[in-house]
Amino acid sequence: MRRMGTPGAGISLPRWVYVPAVLGGLFVVLPLVAMAVKVDWSHFWSLITSTPSQAALLLSLRTAVASTTLCVLLGVPMALVLARSNGGFVRAARPLILLPLVLPPVVGGIALLYAFGRMGLLGQYLETAGIRIAFTTTAVVLAQTFVSLPFLVIALEGAARTAGSDYDLVAATLGARPGTVWWRVTLPLLAPGLVSGAVLAFARSLGEFGATLTFAGSRQGVTRTLPLEIYLQRESDPDAAVALSILLVAVAAVVVLGLGARRVSGWSAT
Amino acid sequence: MAELHVAATVAARRFDVEFDVAAGEVLAVLGPNGAGKSTALHVIAGLLRPDTGIVRVGGRTLTDTSAGIQVATHDRRVGLLLQDPLLFPHLSVQANVEFAPRSRGAGRADARAAAARWLAEVGISDLAGRKPGQLSGGQAQRVAIARALAAEPEVLLLDEPLAGLDVAVAASVRAVLRHVAAAAGRATVLITHDLLDVLTLADRVMVVEAGGVAEIGPVAEVLAAPRSLFGARIAGVNVVRGTLDGPHVLRDADGTVWHGTPAEDLTGLPAVVAVFSPAAVAVYRDRPAGSPRNCVKVAVAELDAAGATVRVRGDEQAGGAPGLAADITAEAAAELRLAAGDSVWFTVKAQEVALHPAARPTRG
Numbered sequence: 001m002r003r004m005g006t007p008g009a010g011i012s013l014p015r016w017v018y019v020p021a022v023l024g025g026l027f028v029v030l031p032l033v034a035m036a037v038k039v040d041w042s043h044f045w046s047l048i049t050s051t052p053s054q055a056a057l058l059l060s061l062r063t064a065v066a067s068t069t070l071c072v073l074l075g076v077p078m079a080l081v082l083a084r085s086n087g088g089f090v091r092a093a094r095p096l097i098l099l100p101l102v103l104p105p106v107v108g109g110i111a112l113l114y115a116f117g118r119m120g121l122l123g124q125y126l127e128t129a130g131i132r133i134a135f136t137t138t139a140v141v142l143a144q145t146f147v148s149l150p151f152l153v154i155a156l157e158g159a160a161r162t163a164g165s166d167y168d169l170v171a172a173t174l175g176a177r178p179g180t181v182w183w184r185v186t187l188p189l190l191a192p193g194l195v196s197g198a199v200l201a202f203a204r205s206l207g208e209f210g211a212t213l214t215f216a217g218s219r220q221g222v223t224r225t226l227p228l229e230i231y232l233q234r235e236s237d238p239d240a241a242v243a244l245s246i247l248l249v250a251v252a253a254v255v256v257l258g259l260g261a262r263r264v265s266g267w268s269a270t
Numbered sequence: 271m272a273e274l275h276v277a278a279t280v281a282a283r284r285f286d287v288e289f290d291v292a293a294g295e296v297l298a299v300l301g302p303n304g305a306g307k308s309t310a311l312h313v314i315a316g317l318l319r320p321d322t323g324i325v326r327v328g329g330r331t332l333t334d335t336s337a338g339i340q341v342a343t344h345d346r347r348v349g350l351l352l353q354d355p356l357l358f359p360h361l362s363v364q365a366n367v368e369f370a371p372r373s374r375g376a377g378r379a380d381a382r383a384a385a386a387r388w389l390a391e392v393g394i395s396d397l398a399g400r401k402p403g404q405l406s407g408g409q410a411q412r413v414a415i416a417r418a419l420a421a422e423p424e425v426l427l428l429d430e431p432l433a434g435l436d437v438a439v440a441a442s443v444r445a446v447l448r449h450v451a452a453a454a455g456r457a458t459v460l461i462t463h464d465l466l467d468v469l470t471l472a473d474r475v476m477v478v479e480a481g482g483v484a485e486i487g488p489v490a491e492v493l494a495a496p497r498s499l500f501g502a503r504i505a506g507v508n509v510v511r512g513t514l515d516g517p518h519v520l521r522d523a524d525g526t527v528w529h530g531t532p533a534e535d536l537t538g539l540p541a542v543v544a545v546f547s548p549a550a551v552a553v554y555r556d557r558p559a560g561s562p563r564n565c566v567k568v569a570v571a572e573l574d575a576a577g578a579t580v581r582v583r584g585d586e587q588a589g590g591a592p593g594l595a596a597d598i599t600a601e602a603a604a605e606l607r608l609a610a611g612d613s614v615w616f617t618v619k620a621q622e623v624a625l626h627p628a629a630r631p632t633r634g
Contacts, residue, residue: 166356172343173315173350174421176373184369188360 032249039246040239047243055221056229057247063137063225064205067144071152071201076194078149079156080186084165101150108146109214116142116215139216140223144205151204152197159193203252272424274457278313278323278333284481285309285320291425291457291474293328298472298489299461301500306481307461311427314459315350316343327424327457344373349423353433355414357402363389363413364398370421388416392446408439412446419450426451428460432467441534447471448627465504466533468493469543470626477501493592508551508594510544510587511628520544520625523588529563530623541628550622551596553582554615555606562617568594570612575600582608584616 040047047053082094100108116123117134126133133139167189171181187194209227216223218232226248233241273295277288285306291297299307312318314325316332319340325333327348332341357366367385376384389395392412402410411431418426431447432440448471451458460471468475468489476486477498484498493509496502512522520528520542528544536542552558557565568584571593575581580603584593596616598606608614 166352166354167358169317169343170350170352170356171358171369171373173346173348173423174370174373174417175344175347176369177344180373184373185358189358191360 035242035245035249038242040243043239044243044246047240048247050240052220052224052229052233053240053244053247056224056226056244057251059137059140059221059224060206060226060248061251063140063144064202066141067148067205068198068202070141070145071149071205072194072198074145075149075152075197075201076156076187076190079153079197080160082153083157083160098150098154100147101154105143105147105208105210105212106214109143109211109216112139112143112146112211112215134215135217135219135223137216137222140212140225143211143215144208147208147211148201148204152201155197155200156190156193159190159197163189199256203256206248206252206255272328272455272457274314274425274459275324275326276310276314278310278320278325280309280313280318281321283309286482287478289476289483289486291459293455293457295474296451296458296460296472298468298475299459299478300463300468300475300504301478301484305478305500307478308429309481310478311350311429311459311461314425314427315348316341316346346425347421347423348425348427349418349421351414351418351426351428351431353430355402355407355410357405357410357413357417359402361402362398363394363400363402363405366402366413367417367420369417374421384420385416388420389413391419391450392416406439407435408443411435411443415443415446415450422454424456426456426458428458428462430461430463432462432464444470445534445627465507466545466626468504469509469545470628475501505592506548506595508544508546508548509592510594512542512544513540514542514625518620518625526566528623529620530625531621532625534627536625536627539627543626543628544623545626546618546623548581548595548597550618551594552617553596553598553602553606553608554617557615558617560617561619563620564623565615565617566594568614568616570608570610570614572610573603573608575603580608582614 048057078097081090082097085091113134114120116126116139118124118127118132120134123133133142167185168181171185172178176184207227208225209231212223212225213228218224218228224232226244230241230244230248233244273293274291276290279286283306287306287310289297299310301307309318313320313323313333316325320333320335322335323333324331324335327346330341331337331339332346332348333339357363358369361369364382364385367388368381371381371384385398386395389398392415394409394412394416397405397409397413402413405413415431428447428451432443435443444467451460451471460467462468472489474487475489475492477484477492477496477500479498479500485492485496485501490511492501493505496505510520510522510528512520512528514536515521515527517536518529518532520530522528530544530546552562557567570582571585572583573580574583578600579597580600582596582598582603584595586593594616606614
């Protein structure tokens with residue numbers, strides 16, 4: 001289907017709209033600039049390569065990758081079930097599943113603690129089985145997954161609804177079993193939505209603070225991710241906190257700009 | 271050989287339809303929007319489970335509600351072609367056509383060979399490497415046809431496959447459909463709004479109205495004496511059947527010669543139809559000496575006044591086809607003092623007469 005026109009062409013916006021738009025833009029950019037000018041650039045390298053900083057950065061990257069993977073494995077099926085099912089149960093479950101989107105992360109951390117903690121609903125059985133989750137790196141990954149999953153699901157569900165099920169239908173008439181349709185038609189068509197959803201989830205995981213602190217604590221090299229390290233350093237070594245903040249901004253920017261902005265080439269939706 | 275038998279009711283849509291399509295036959299389905307044409311296709315394809323009913327193809331039962339049988343869509347061997355070609359946008363043309371053989375477990379080489387064969391069949395071998403986004407509407411629909419046929423369906427369902435195309439493109443894709451439809455003993459069901467599709471592709475026609483079969487029969491019969499409102503509306507044009515006698519000339523069963531304009535390439539096609547509107551026909555008492563190329567003597571069978579227009583209907587054509595019709599003004603009819611049984615001359619310009627390939631040389 002052809003679009004009616006390119007955005008921005010033709011009818012122009014009323015001029016006053018640009019005033020709040022520019023103000024909003026400045027509001028977002030100004031704090032970042034303020035932080036950048038505060039950085040002690042002469043010691044920047046040594047600040048971000050100190051042992052605790054290195055440990056925090058590596059832990060952040062490792063856990064964010066793990067939680068993003070978990071989000072994709074769980075979130076893709078969730079998004080398609082939500083997009084395709086019209087059953088009352090699925091419709092009722094939808095707001096519940098997306099709740100972490102609006103929940104304060106600290107509350108999420110407490111909830112996780114009562115589910116997977118030593119005395120938790122599920123945690124007490126895991127404890128007897130010799131599995132301890134709370135205050136381990138696994139807990140960091142679970143906390144990040146808990147807050148990031150709805151982001152991926154909601155992005156992908158929208159893409160799945162837009163794509164519709166016509167292609168799947170045609171594939172079925174061509175003799176493809178549901179499994180074949182899933183791998184060869186449904187998923188490839190969702191690839192652009194999946195990439196942006198995964199980037200969103202990764203960025204959210206990278207910045208996760210509240211749920212991680214509550215559910216996983218702050219042990220160097222085990223559960224102390226970059227945001228936690230920054231918060232800790234802010235008291236003892238503000239220069240290090242600013243340098244690490246800039247580092248976090250840079251990592252997030254590389255991910256979002258590098259993956260998110262890149263158009264998935266090869267085909268264009270018709 | 272796979273004849274199709276359908277008998278199904280869907281209470282929620284007030285749908286109650288029963289019909290058969292023989293192996294190698296094309297059944298055109300006409301009817302107003304919402305009459306149940308698409309519902310019929312969905313029932314056959316297994317996308318909709320009827321409340322009661324049976325769908326049988328050859329010896330296979332695809333749906334039998336009394337026995338609790340509902341074969342999944344992917345096991346039905348029922349091909350579907352819609353107005354939107356719905357080519358998989360992430361796959362090349364070649365991979366699109368290979369999709370069905372691959373899904374059925376064919377090897378890479380076999381699938382490749384099948385795709386090459388079907389792409390050649392629809393005349394677009396040179397486009398194999400393209401992505402669907404790089405195709406025109408007509409090319410995309412050809413690929414969709416090749417892709418559907420590569421699944422070797424026993425039943426082919428066509429839901430207005432030409433509706434989204436320009437007239438000229440539609441004509442060329444129609445030629446492809448005529449070439450492939452009904453081959454290999456396949457039963458084909460074609461939903462359409464276009465009389466040309468009926469004339470050039472179908473053996474029989476079914477008119478669906480308000481969820482039921484209003485009438486069904488051979489194309490010529492239904493068009494000659496439509497018993498349904500929709501049939502009557504669509505049958506309102508003049509159709510002359512005959513053989514090609516020169517690039518722009520049709521010779522009918524009486525030996526009368528008709529000059530027309532070919533709507534598509536007719537070379538090598540023995541059976542053609544000439545189609546023209548009754549409004550394009552002028553009526554004279556005596557043979558006129560004017561420019562119109564076509565001038566035939568007609569015995570008036572009946573006169574039918576509708577508002578300011580009078581339809582002059584001639585006697586049956588040779589072979590039982592409906593008599594030619596001319597729409598003239600009431601004044602002109604009064605001036606000519608026409609009455610049933612009179613002998614008059616019908617004239618029509620060659621430019622107004624479209625020549626199309628007939629669906630079948632022998633039947634209809």
